Amino acid sequence: MPDKILNTRPGRLIGRVQVPGDKSISHRAIMFGSIAQGETVIENILQAEDVQTTQSVYQQLGVKIEATDEHLKIQGRGFSGLQEPVRALDFGNSGTTLRLSLGILAARPFAMHLIGDASLSQRPMARVLEPLGQMGLHISNDAKTLPLNLEPNAQLNGLDYVLPVASAQVKSALIFAGLQAQSATNIVEPIATRDHTERMLTAFGGTSLRHDNTLTIQPEQTLHGTTLQVPGDFSSAAFWLVAGLLVPDSHIVLPKVGLNPTRTGLMQLLEKMGAHFELTDVLHDSEPMGTISVTTQTLQAIQVTEVDIPAVIDEIPLLVLAATQAQGVTEIRGAEELRVKETDRIQAVTQELRKLGADITEHPDGFTICGPTPLHVVNKTQVDSHGDHRIGMMLAIAALMTEGAVNLSGSQAINISYPRFFEDLATLWNE
Numbered sequence: 006m007p008d009k010i011l012n013t014r015p016g017r018l019i020g021r022v023q024v025p026g027d028k029s030i031s032h033r034a035i036m037f038g039s040i041a042q043g044e045t046v047i048e049n050i051l052q053a054e055d056v057q058t059t060q061s062v063y064q065q066l067g068v069k070i071e072a073t074d075e076h077l078k079i080q081g082r083g084f085s086g087l088q089e090p091v092r093a094l095d096f097g098n099s100g101t102t103l104r105l106s107l108g109i110l111a112a113r114p115f116a117m118h119l120i121g122d123a124s125l126s127q128r129p130m131a132r133v134l135e136p137l138g139q140m141g142l143h144i145s146n147d148a149k150t151l152p153l154n155l156e157p158n159a160q161l162n163g164l165d166y167v168l169p170v171a172s173a174q175v176k177s178a179l180i181f182a183g184l185q186a187q188s189a190t191n192i193v194e195p196i197a198t199r200d201h202t203e204r205m206l207t208a209f210g211g212t213s214l215r216h217d218n219t220l221t222i223q224p225e226q227t228l229h230g231t232t233l234q235v236p237g238d239f240s241s242a243a244f245w246l247v248a249g250l251l252v253p254d255s256h257i258v259l260p261k262v263g264l265n266p267t268r269t270g271l272m273q274l275l276e277k278m279g280a281h282f283e284l285t286d287v288l289h290d291s292e293p294m295g296t297i298s299v300t301t302q303t304l305q306a307i308q309v310t311e312v313d314i315p316a317v318i319d320e321i322p323l324l325v326l327a328a329t330q331a332q333g334v335t336e337i338r339g340a341e342e343l344r345v346k347e348t349d350r351i352q353a354v355t356q357e358l359r360k361l362g363a364d365i366t367e368h369p370d371g372f373t374i375c376g377p378t379p380l381h382v383v384n385k386t387q388v389d390s391h392g393d394h395r396i397g398m399m400l401a402i403a404a405l406m407t408e409g410a411v412n413l414s415g416s417q418a419i420n421i422s423y424p425r426f427f428e429d430l431a432t433l434w435n436e
């Protein structure tokens with residue numbers, strides 16, 4: 006893939022962007038639609054590579070899924086309607102598809118071979134396999150990473166489990182397995198993570214019970230197909246929130262963005278840094294959504310600790326970029342999970358933003374960022390996405406702060422979550 010020449014120094018960014026559908030919710034909508042009884046219609050589903058991976062995995066499991074321009078229609082036939090795939094199930098680059106599906110696939114009456122791309126094949130799966138193993142799942146090749154061979158006919162028991170890592174993917178896998186167990190499953194979350202699975206379970210006619218930080222899932226629930234509207238992805242809107250704050254004289258309006266509080270940590274942290282966002286047209290449906298407006302503002306350094314991390318986990322590369330432009334020393338700690346995402350995001354962010362002159366020190370679990378530092382190009386700077394969509398897009402926003410040419414290699418990774426990213430950027434461009 007040839008390099009992408011990034012836009013640098015726009016006059017200002019002005020306009021409206023309707024960001025694409027939420028990736029986490031789109032994955033779950035396909036999964037719930039597949040294990041429910043009857044038809045599910047999903048509106049505004051994300052059309053991007055990771056969600057196509059989920060769609061193709063469930064099609065290979067025999068689920069009828071039909072896509073039109075406006076929506077996706079799924080004919081669900083319950084967990085027991087899933088059929089033996091004829092080939093290996095390929096999870097591509099998508100950690101969410103794989104980890105959540107392990108919970109769904111744990112009790113199937115047929116064996117399966119699970120594979121993925123080079124990045125996914127290095128990501129840790131023991132965090133899901135270990136509790137699923139306690140429930141009764143067997144992996145015949147005894148692996149902790151892909152490729153995995155799932156043995157058939159596991160009889161799942163309920164489980165009491167304290168999540169050792171704050172992970173919505175692990176929690177969700179245990180929810181799906183808990184629905185198929187012989188007794189209740191109790192999951193304790195020391196730090197709350199995104200709750201899309203719990204909300205969607207309710208939307209499909211099921212229930213979960215939350216008491217403080219313990220979630221209880223009862224087995225043998227019948228789920229019914231439904232119609233769902235996927236909100237815009239806050240994680241995609243985040244690129245425009247930070248661009249709008251940092252590029253002088255900007256004003257960006259983002260309609261119909263998901264505002265689930267377990268996802269909007271970036272907005273809260275930027276507010277602590279002194280930013281103000283306007284929220285209008287807020288709708289409180291199964292997933293809240295609304296319009297966010299942002300204008301250029303100056304920022305102050307803050308301290309970010311472990312408890313802040315889950316609600317901002319995918320936006321930390323952008324938070325680091327914002328901190329390079331804030332007054333003072335920002336510390337972000339307790340974020341070691343970033344090392345096991347699509348790439349090591351602590352290393353990638355530090356390495357790439359330093360090429361543009363940022364003052365960042367890397368720690369095992371985070372960053373120290375001294376700001377503000379003007380970002381600049383040293384002789385046609387070459388930056389690299391490290392094959393990671395969020396690093397690629399963050400660098401494209403960073404380039405807006407520089408003068409001169411910045412080349413991005415590995416820009417195709419952006420198709421994982423936001424294929425229209427550069428087209429949306431072009432609509433905001435006002436010379």
Ligand SMILES: O=C(O)C1=C[C@@H](OP(=O)(O)O)[C@@H](O)[C@H](O)C1
Nearest residue numbers: 029101171172173174175318319
């Ligand atoms: O459940 C989800 O949809 C996700 C959970 C998070 O991962 P972890 O559960 O590993 O923290 C997040 O980083 C990922 O992009 C999507």
Ligand SMILES: C=C(OP(=O)(O)O)C(=O)O
Nearest residue numbers: 098099100101102319346
């Ligand atoms: C980490 C991410 O996704 P996944 O874990 O699904 O690969 C992400 O989208 O930033």
